[in-house]
Amino acid sequence: MKSLKVSLLVATPIITLPLFTISCIPNNESKSYQDLNAKANQAAILLKQKQINSNKLEELIDSILPEGTELEILDLWVDRENKEINVKFRLRYKDRRYPYSSDVKIIKLKYESILENLKPQEKPKEKPGRKSKEKNPKTQNDEKSKDGLNKKSNGKQKMKWGHWNVLKLSDKNDKKIAAIAALIKKIDYDVVGLTEVFSEEAVKEVVAQLNKLAGSGTYSYVASKKLKGSYAGNLQAEHVGVIYNSQKIKTIPFEKTKNNKKEIGYSYIEKFNSEFIKKHNKAEYVRPPYGVKFQWLKGKKEDFTFVFDHFDSPGGSKGEGTTSGVGNQELAEARQLANVLDHFDEIDGENEDIFFSGDTNIKAGKEKFAFGEELFKKYQSAFKDNLEFATSLGIKAGNYSQPYDKMFTKTKFKTSNHGIYKLWDLSKDDEFTNLFKELHNGKIETSEIRKLVSDHAPIYSEVEFE
Incomplete structure (x- = not known):
């Protein structure tokens, strides 16, 4: 069974993506460091070909994950001038008997379409005379960055x-x-x-x-x-x-x-x-x-x-x-x-x-x-x-x-x-x-x-x- 947790916290112009993993049951395949690096290269190529045009980021990541591995996002940041997202990641085996991590990969991806899909929904207008029930609005209501992504007020x-x-x-x-x-x-x-x-x-x-x-x-x-x-x-x-x-x-x-x-x-x-x-x-x-x-x-x-x-x-x-x-x-x-x-x-x-x-x-x-x-x-x-x-x-x-x-x-x-x-x-x-x-x-x-x-x-x- 696959599981995924993804959250985007955007400051200007950085996106922070906490560690997320998708895991698959491995086949009886060779568990070598070289093999893992080959898989990381494969993931990088597939991810770049996708150009982040999927409607859901998790579906995109799921589609390129080599079987038997976990994907660790180390960093992710926006290049506004070139309209790209830079992704820094590495792979590792889910099976902890093989404690390898691949070398770190950095790829550049076009981000225009995903920005549209990640724009937050507008807050419903309140009726006159009613107060918001929201607690701590300064921390729950994120500011929008110029990219249309959410920017947390406490982002560091x-x-x-x-x-x-x-x-x-x-x-x-x-x-x-x-x-x-x-x-x-x-x-x-x-x-x-x-x-x-x-x-x-x-x-x-x-x-x-x-x-x-x-x-x-x-x-x-x-x-x-x-x-x-x-x-x-x-x-x-x-x-x-x-x-x-x-x-x-x-x-x-x-x-x-x-x-x-x-x-x-x-x-x-x-x-x-x-x-x-x-x-x-x-x-x-x-x-x-x-x-x-x-x-x-x-x-x-x-x-x-x-x-x-x-x-x-x-x-x-x-x-x-x-x-x-x-x-x-x-x-x-x-x-x-x-x-x-x-x-x-x-x-x-x-x-x-x-x-x-x-x-x-x-x-x-x-x-x-x-x-x-x-x-x-x-x-x-x-x-x-x-x-x-x-x-x-x-x-x-x-x-x-x-x-x-x-x-x-x-x-x-x-x-x-x-x-x-x-x-x-x-x-x-x-x-x-x-x-x-x-x-x-x-x-x-x-x-x-x-x-x-x-x-x-x-x-x-x-x-x-x-």
Whole structure:
């Protein structure tokens, strides 16, 4: 027996379609990951051929569902300019003995006819002198969007963002690149900053692998130049790579950078005074913070600025000294961060939403001292400053040592679902393993996680807005 639940919640211009499933009793057919992907391709072709001209959406979906599978709609949004609905979905077997999910498919469908069928009926006119019996009319009566679809007054959108130190990422190791792409896809970032990147080509390769999983053109990237401070060693120079879902957001230029240039992406290379740096006249970041301004493409076009960085290595190396147990170089960088973020706030125009994340190398219990009160007057930390939120991987499998990776935000929007992906559990993650197998033969063993993939866990958070 087949069952279906479908509801459409439309904000401008997004449609949200909660998970629905249609299930069929499977035949004695091959239950392989490759077979499931073939079925997903078949479903995509059939759905596209239908062009959403059925009178009922459920009949349309029912007609293209391969036998023995469930269909999961992950996202669905309107492109008004081209009069299309973009559908993001994947298939899985109903039989839970075969825990596969297909790779994600994204297709474009014409929506003119379905809009007519989904228009809400007009509310009957009330007789004079009678009050409506409706309760909470503001929540029960949805506003109409310009598409003729219902727009819930409490409809929200969410953007997932985060950071990951990817441990000497270069274009020399295909297995590492496949693992990074598969985990970014599994976490489902909309924006993620990658630090400790040694080659921009490697970021390009990660994006290419991501697009194999998600569909061509889903992800894109920008990257900083390979930079370092003037007194940093040559081996300390790194890129920052910022990968983003280009179907949801786009890069836009900063407005007031040096020489009045409008730039996509900007590195903070300023020198500054610091009481903690004695060997040099001015302090600098060993690896300059890199920021990118984005605009959300769905609904109201909100702007956001994200800044990422990899601070100096922990401790007082090369005679730089320490203060209260914190290396003076990373301490100077941490204390300057409030000014750095203020600088990005100045060059990004009217935008008020600033997000920072990075590998700060500031140990547990030292956050308030290192970053100083000026930062916390304006910015909120996503994580508590204790070992419960450790992100750097210990030598022993399963252990985490320090909460080096941090997130600070200044925004008018609600932030939620702050998290740390427990990287030591990577080889036990079936969804990751299936994604990885799409890109590379074999699997990731626990013994190679720390040296091959990374010695830091990815972190993430969500921003909720209209």
